[in-house]
Amino acid sequence: MKYTEEHEWLEADDEGVVTVGITAHAAEQLGDVVFVELPEVGTSVNKDDEIVVIESVKAASDILAPIDGEIVEVNEAIVSEPGKVNDDPEGDAWFFKIKAEELGQMDDYMDEAAYKSFIG
Amino acid sequence: MSDEDGALKRTPLYDLHVSLGAKMVPFAGYEMPVQYPLGVLKEHQHTRARAGLFDVSHMGQVVLRAKTPEMARAALERLVPVDVLGLAEGRQRYGFFTNDYGGIEDDLMIANRGDHLFVVVNAACKAADIARMRAALEPEVTVKEITTRALLALQGPAAEAVLAEHHPGVREMKFMDVETLPIAGAECWISRSGYTGEDGFEISVPEAAAVDLARALLAHDEVEAIGLGARDSLRLEAGLCLYGHDIDADTTPVSAGLVWAMQKVRRPGGDREGGFPGAAEIFGDLAESTAQRRVGLRPEGRAPMREGVEIFAAESGGEAVGRVTSGGFGPTVGGPVAMGYVSTALAAEGTLLYGEVRGKRLPVKVAKLPFVAQGFKR
Numbered sequence: 398m399k400y401t402e403e404h405e406w407l408e409a410d411d412e413g414v415v416t417v418g419i420t421a422h423a424a425e426q427l428g429d430v431v432f433v434e435l436p437e438v439g440t441s442v443n444k445d446d447e448i449v450v451i452e453s454v455k456a457a458s459d460i461l462a463p464i465d466g467e468i469v470e471v472n473e474a475i476v477s478e479p480g481k482v483n484d485d486p487e488g489d490a491w492f493f494k495i496k497a498e499e500l501g502q503m504d505d506y507m508d509e510a511a512y513k514s515f516i517g
Numbered sequence: 518m519s520d521e522d523g524a525l526k527r528t529p530l531y532d533l534h535v536s537l538g539a540k541m542v543p544f545a546g547y548e549m550p551v552q553y554p555l556g557v558l559k560e561h562q563h564t565r566a567r568a569g570l571f572d573v574s575h576m577g578q579v580v581l582r583a584k585t586p587e588m589a590r591a592a593l594e595r596l597v598p599v600d601v602l603g604l605a606e607g608r609q610r611y612g613f614f615t616n617d618y619g620g621i622e623d624d625l626m627i628a629n630r631g632d633h634l635f636v637v638v639n640a641a642c643k644a645a646d647i648a649r650m651r652a653a654l655e656p657e658v659t660v661k662e663i664t665t666r667a668l669l670a671l672q673g674p675a676a677e678a679v680l681a682e683h684h685p686g687v688r689e690m691k692f693m694d695v696e697t698l699p700i701a702g703a704e705c706w707i708s709r710s711g712y713t714g715e716d717g718f719e720i721s722v723p724e725a726a727a728v729d730l731a732r733a734l735l736a737h738d739e740v741e742a743i744g745l746g747a748r749d750s751l752r753l754e755a756g757l758c759l760y761g762h763d764i765d766a767d768t769t770p771v772s773a774g775l776v777w778a779m780q781k782v783r784r785p786g787g788d789r790e791g792g793f794p795g796a797a798e799i800f801g802d803l804a805e806s807t808a809q810r811r812v813g814l815r816p817e818g819r820a821p822m823r824e825g826v827e828i829f830a831a832e833s834g835g836e837a838v839g840r841v842t843s844g845g846f847g848p849t850v851g852g853p854v855a856m857g858y859v860s861t862a863l864a865a866e867g868t869l870l871y872g873e874v875r876g877k878r879l880p881v882k883v884a885k886l887p888f889v890a891q892g893f894k895r
Contacts, residue, residue, distance in 0.1 A: 428746070429558035431846035432819050432853075450875065452821050454557040454746060454846055476819075480558075 399503050400512035401463050406487060407506065413497045417463060419451075422516050424486040427453040430479040435471040435493060442468060442495065444502060449492055451482070460492065464502040470494040528574035529667045529724040530731055537735075537742050544745060545640035547575040552744040560747035561848040564713055565889070568673035569743035570734050573712075577643030578663040578721055579650065581634040589634050592658045593627065596649065598770065598793045600780035604629045609693045609708050611778050613770065614649060619798030620766040621773065622649070624758065628695040628708060635695070635706060637668070637719070639760045666706075667727035672717030672751075674892055675739040680707075680718055683733065687718065692893040701730040712748065714755025715892040754847045754854060756813060756886030762824060763811060763842045763856055769795070771802035772858065774811045774886075809839060810864040814855040814872070815884035821845050821853040822872040822881060828859055829871045832878050838863055841872065847888055854888050855881070 399407045404423030409415045424430070432452035442448050442462040449460035471493045475481050481490040497503070507515060525548045534541060539550035550572065552560065563569055583589035590601045599612035609628040613621045623642035628635040638646040643662075650660045671680055680687045683700045690696055690709040698705055703726030711717040722730050734740050749759070758764045764773045781787050785800050816822050821844055828839035844855030855872075863870060866885050871878035 428552065429556050431558075432821055434820065450820075452846070454750065454848075457821070457823070483556075 398509060399506035400509065400515075401506050402515065403461055403463075404516075405460065405463055407463055407503055409497065409500060409503060413500050414469060415464060415466070415495050415497050415500075415503070416491050417493055417495060418491040419460065419482065419486050420512070420516075421486050424483050427451065427455070427458065427482075429454045430475075430482040433475050433479050433482065433492075435473075435476060436468050438468055438471060440468045442466060462495065463506070464495060465498040466495040468493055469496045526575075528572055529727040530572045530574065533728055533731055534572065534742070539742070539744060542745070545575055547640065549575060550742070550744040552746045553742050555741060557744070557746035557750065558848050560741060560743045561750050563741045564673045564715060564743055564747060564751055565849050566673070567739040567741075568671055568675040568679055568717070568737070569713070569747070570731060570740050571670040571672065571743050571748055572667070572731070573670050573719070574667040574727070575640040576668055577638040577640065577646060578666055578668060579636045579638065579647060580661045580663055581636065581650070581654070581658050582632070582661070583658045586629070586632055586634075589658050590629065592654050593634060593636075593650075594783070594789065594792060596653055596793060597625075597627070598779045598783050598796070598799065599627065600782045600789075601627055601634070602789070603780070603782060606631050607695055609695050609710060613764070613775065613778070614646065615770070615793055615795045615799065616766055617794050617798075618766075619769040619795030619802065621760070621764045621768055621770065622646075622766060624760050624764060626708070626710065630695055630697070630706065635721075641761060663721070665724055666721045667724050669720045669722060669727070669731060669734070670711050670713075670717060671720065671734060671740070672711045672713040672715045672743075673739075674716060676715070676717040677894070679734060679737045679739055682737070690718075692716075692895050701726060701733050703730065705730070709894065712755075712757055713751035714757070714887055714889055715751075716894050749843075750845060750848060753843050753845060753856070754849055754888045755891065756856065756888065758811075759843055768811070768858070769799055769802050769807065771799060772807040772809055772811060776803065806861055808861060809858040810861045811842075811856060811858055812864050813884040813886040813888060814841060814844070814857055814870075814881050815888070816853040816855065816872060817880040817882065819852060820874050820879060822855045822874060822879070826855070826857075826872045826874060828857060828881070829873060829878055830863060832871055838870065849889050854884075856886065859883065
């Protein structure tokens with residue numbers, strides 16, 4: 398598992414497909430999530446593209462593509478029930494899966510220990 | 518707003534909020550609880566289902582006295598387009614200060630407490646409101662800011678049952694009644710009113726007794742502490758204006774849809790018509806209507822339309838015909854809700870319009886306010 402400074406978590410499988418979600422810390426900071434807009438499957442994205450909109454009771458925020466690649470699956474369950482993002486952000490409430498162009502891009506990100514110290 | 522040194526003020530309940538795990542934020546010069554560990558959504562739902570306790574001690578509490586109570590009531594009419602003279606003892610009424618252009622300088626509650634008037638004004642406006650009252654009413658009326666009392670609101674369908682355990686007299690009160698009752702050993706100034714659309718009470722309590730009273734109310738299973746986040750979504754669903762957002766110095770009572778708060782006696786043809794700032798402008802608006810009107814807005818999709826979202830008549834092209842002044846997710850409605858101003862020609866309920874969110878025009882319909890049924894005890 399890798400973590401970004403934007404509070405996303407990334408987990409790669411053996412075929413280079415990376416599952417992306419937001420951390421429990423981010424979900425707590427956001428407050429109750431009430432709206433999620435996901436990219437379309439098949440979209441090619443570049444690192445740092447704003448590809449997800451997430452709105453909580455407080456405010457709207459964007460989630461950036463952490464790596465280059467193609468969106469191969471999105472989690473429609475969090476669109477119909479945005480509250481899942483608060484219930485299980487690092488499990489069932491993943492956001493999208495991306496087929497990495499270059500898995501090495503993940504090396505730039507923090508491991509769990511580094512992320513923990515990042516959020517203090 | 519804040520003190521000269523920029524320090525935020527605290528209410529008498531500050532330590533209690535912190536001990537309850539509140540997230541404190543700056544608001545109108547005060548450190549206030551925006552939410553507790555329950556979270557905004559559940560705090561909102563709890564208030565609608567049972568009862569919520571709010572600290573609103575940041576609001577301004579002001580007592581107005583004159584040689585006779587009638588003199589104080591007549592004098593305040595110089596600043597508000599409201600029938601204050603006809604306000605019966607033990608009753609409260611909503612009103613607003615107007616300016617020379619007919620705009621709204623602040624909204625307030627006015628209570629006739631027998632030998633004096635008690636008014637409650639918004640925290641962010643209180644210094645200006647007090648200065649305005651002093652300039653216009655003194656020396657005939659003494660204007661005294663009450664800084665030794667906290668203000669609590671207990672709101673929700675269980676509010677009556679809870680408060681009645683502390684004093685059964687509250688059961689006799691109807692919506693907008695005011696009373697002085699001893700609760701938790703302190704003289705409380707109570708009104709049956711609030712800012713959530715639910716039945717409930719606002720309780721002015723001496724600051725020395727405020728924490729005990731708050732703890733006594735929170736000791737009931739039915740009661741949870743509720744922060745400013747849920748206060749905002751509750752009042753939005755209830756269609757209630759937030760000063761500085763839905764009403765301000767540039768909106769008039771007519772464009773804001775608040776003509777109901779101007780009793781007939783102060784309108785054209787009434788016995789005491791006019792006599793408040795901006796009367797001519799407001800009467801002109803009454804006769805000719807206004808270019809825009811405040812309306813409820815119900816987005817058709819799931820995306821919230823927040824303050825500042827521009828409203829258009831068509832899915833593409835054209836100039837904006839309005840904008841959202843308050844908007845977000847309505848937990849009781851179960852979807853996004855908003856209010857804002859649109860061209861009067863497009864203000865009819867059911868009119869299909871488009872709100873531009875992140876560059877996309879999304880359908881939104883003009884909707885009836887409030888979004889949820891009121892729980893007031895009339």
